[in-house]
Amino acid sequence: MPEFDHIGYAVKNVDGKKELMVDLMGFKFAERKEYDRGGVVSRLDFYETPGGLMELVEVNDPEAPINKFIESRGEGVHHICLRVDDLRATMAEWEAKGVKFMGPAKYGSRNGLIAFADPSTTGGLLTELIQYLKEDEEIPDWV
Numbered sequence: 615m616p617e618f619d620h621i622g623y624a625v626k627n628v629d630g631k632k633e634l635m636v637d638l639m640g641f642k643f644a645e646r647k648e649y650d651r652g653g654v655v656s657r658l659d660f661y662e663t664p665g666g667l668m669e670l671v672e673v674n675d676p677e678a679p680i681n682k683f684i685e686s687r688g689e690g691v692h693h694i695c696l697r698v699d700d701l702r703a704t705m706a707e708w709e710a711k712g713v714k715f716m717g718p719a720k721y722g723s724r725n726g727l728i729a730f731a732d733p734s735t736t737g738g739l740l741t742e743l744i745q746y747l748k749e750d751e752e753i754p755d756w757v
Contacts, residue, residue: 616698616743617697617698618665618666618694618695618696618697619667619695619696620660620666620669621666621667621668621669621691621694622669622671622695622740623668623670623671623690623691623692624684624689624690624692625671625672625684626684627672628657628658628659628670628672631659631670635659635668635670636661639661641663643659643660644662645659645660646658646659647724654673655673656671656674657672657673658672660724669695680692693730693741693742694740694741694742695741695742695744696741696742696744697744697745698743698744699745700745701719701727701728701729701743701744702756704743704745705719705729705743713731713736714734715729715730715731715732716729716732717730719756720757721753725746726744726745727745727753727757728744728745729742730743731743
């Protein structure tokens with residue numbers, strides 16, 4: 615059974631939300647991950663909450679899906695993420711139940727394999743699945 619991992623929060627600038635996260639909500643800053651994929655830079659700030667993590671997502675490309683979301687709906691909750699032990703098996707199980715995925719699994723942040731379920735097949739909820747790799751585990755060739 616999947617376990618709750620984090621809530622993804624789409625923002626224009628992660629630095630501008632630190633006061634909200636720390637001072638107002640009392641969350642503890644955990645870490646920042648930055649990725650440059652062909653000039654598209656993503657900044658992800660993670661905050662520890664009593665029930666999991668809050669992930670703030672900023673991307674510098676105006677055409678990125680996260681920015682299209684912000685453009686149409688404003689900053690806010692973007693997705694939930696569920697942690698699974700076996701991403702491929704979970705994807706196959708969900709596909710057998712009619713869920714479609716927004717592309718193949720890929721290597722994501724924090725040493726995890728990720729896949730996003732199409733919200734049109736999950737009741738309107740954008741759902742990310744993540745399988746964390748063990749410290750010495752290599753990225754599988756199917757990703």
